[in-house]
Amino acid sequence: MKPFFLLALCAVTGCGQLVLAREELPLDVAREDVAGFVSRVHERHGMDRDTVASILGLARIQPRIIEAISRPAEKVKPWHEYRAIFMTPDRIGAGVEFARTHREELEEIAARTGVPLEILVGIIGVETFYGRITGRYRVLDALATLAFEYPPRSGFFSGELEQFLLMLREQGLEAEGPTGSYAGAMGLPQFIPSSYRAYAVDGDGDGRVDLWESTSDVLSSVANYFSAHGWQAGAPVVACARPGDVDAGALTDPGLKPSTTVGALRQAGVELTGAVPESPEAPAGLFMLEGADGPQYWAGFHNFYVITRYNRSLMYALAVHELGQAVRERLGAATGAASPHFSPIHGCGRVATENTALHSVRVLDVLSSTPARPDSRALCLFRRYAASLRAPVRNAG
Ligand SMILES: [Ca+2]
Numbered sequence: 001m002k003p004f005f006l007l008a009l010c011a012v013t014g015c016g017q018l019v020l021a022r023e024e025l026p027l028d029v030a031r032e033d034v035a036g037f038v039s040r041v042h043e044r045h046g047m048d049r050d051t052v053a054s055i056l057g058l059a060r061i062q063p064r065i066i067e068a069i070s071r072p073a074e075k076v077k078p079w080h081e082y083r084a085i086f087m088t089p090d091r092i093g094a095g096v097e098f099a100r101t102h103r104e105e106l107e108e109i110a111a112r113t114g115v116p117l118e119i120l121v122g123i124i125g126v127e128t129f130y131g132r133i134t135g136r137y138r139v140l141d142a143l144a145t146l147a148f149e150y151p152p153r154s155g156f157f158s159g160e161l162e163q164f165l166l167m168l169r170e171q172g173l174e175a176e177g178p179t180g181s182y183a184g185a186m187g188l189p190q191f192i193p194s195s196y197r198a199y200a201v202d203g204d205g206d207g208r209v210d211l212w213e214s215t216s217d218v219l220s221s222v223a224n225y226f227s228a229h230g231w232q233a234g235a236p237v238v239a240c241a242r243p244g245d246v247d248a249g250a251l252t253d254p255g256l257k258p259s260t261t262v263g264a265l266r267q268a269g270v271e272l273t274g275a276v277p278e279s280p281e282a283p284a285g286l287f288m289l290e291g292a293d294g295p296q297y298w299a300g301f302h303n304f305y306v307i308t309r310y311n312r313s314l315m316y317a318l319a320v321h322e323l324g325q326a327v328r329e330r331l332g333a334a335t336g337a338a339s340p341h342f343s344p345i346h347g348c349g350r351v352a353t354e355n356t357a358l359h360s361v362r363v364l365d366v367l368s369s370t371p372a373r374p375d376s377r378a379l380c381l382f383r384r385y386a387a388s389l390r391a392p393v394r395n396a397g
Contacts, residue, residue: 027059027144034148041162052165055175059144065137066150068182079289079296079315086126086319087326095121095327098130102215103331109203114233115223117331122324123222123310127190134188134212135181139164142184143193160184163193170197171208179212187211188218189225199225229309230302236275237321238304241286241297243270248297251286256308258285258300265299272299287314 027034038052099106099121106117128134143164146157164184168175180186184193191200191211200209203220210217243251246269253259263280265272270286276299277284283302288295298318307317 022063024060024062024141027056027061027148029053029057031148037147037158037161041165044162045166047165047169055140055165055168056144058140058175060138060141061145061149062137062141065142065145065182069146069150069153077315078291079318080292082315083319083322086323091125091129091323092326092330094130094132095125095323096330098124099327099331102219105203105216105219109219109223113223113227113231115226115231116233116324118324118328119226119231119307119320120219120222120324121327122320122322124188124218125323125327126316126320127185128188131188134190135179135185137180137182137184138176139178139180139184139186139193140175142180142182146183157184160193163197167193167196188215189222191221191225195225199228225310226306229306231306232303235303236277236301237307238298238300238318239272239274239276241265241270241272241299243286243297246270248286248288248295253285253287256285256312256314257305258283258302260284260286262299262301270297270299277301289315289318 029035029038034056038049038056041047041052042049099117103117106120109120110116124130143157143161147154147161150157164178167173168178178186181190185191186193186196187210189211196209196211200211200221201217201224202209203216203218204214206214208214208217209221211221248270251260251265251268251270260283261280262272262277262282262284265284265286266280272284283305284299285305286297286299288297290296300314300317304317304321307320308314310320311317
């Protein structure tokens, strides 16, 4: 009997009654699927079979990892609860500290790549609380467990395990060294192995790419990820939207990629406030998130879409944006400096009734407000989004 395999099946079928072994077990490299993996890696990349098998022999199958990836708590949280995880005085304070410590480097990277300080700081803060929570699992264990004992995602994680082996070879790392999340996301920016190999760069020029210890490598790698995914320097990210009397549900985007334009939204009667692209042809997508007092509407632009390439979730992207802005605002207030890329959102939400004036609110108050009337179609769309956007894997593609 293979208890882990059954657990994984239960995650899919919902049977959920099985009593499982809790202890870690070494991966059995004699298994047919594991032997097949070894052969594939050998044939594709010329890696010695015995070397690959001996690395995999170090892997331990961890039931906790399967539990973590199957956990229902990973699923839908309303925006106001999700946001509250990140927009705390503690995390914003840690972001200000991080930005002060690495300010010169952040500004140099921003000047060179066009990816601003607030995005770099927002990503590192949301991903790992500025390095406080980078994950305690051995990446080898995480990827082997999910590749061989979690059928719903085995294809994806087999691919990441293959990338991990290549990464070890390229970086000269010990197989048991790298640690990360239960899904194999590594270091301060939580890059999975395929992202590590494709986008991580050596910022400090020491000949290695170290996403755990070298802040320079971390920041350069995140900036490179954004550049590679089309970040537009200085362009707006997201604005508040007030649908007013418009049927917002009919305008709401069905996916992450903006499907309409700034001009079309305005023409339909949606009012946009905050930093908005000048061109009416600029791509825009209306989306709704669940605030404490009801739905809140936003228009995301091209750069907002780029943030969702890092993690495919609207809430994730908005949290990165807001945390980065809060840090930048505090930093700017302390030094009197202003970023050319920084466009603070003031006055989003807090619409008492339809068609009334916006009240100016601070960034931290932005979402504790009462927006326009609830729209059941938009709520339905929100739930559909939420159901489709809860993948726990970072940088998945
Ligand atoms: Ca380096």
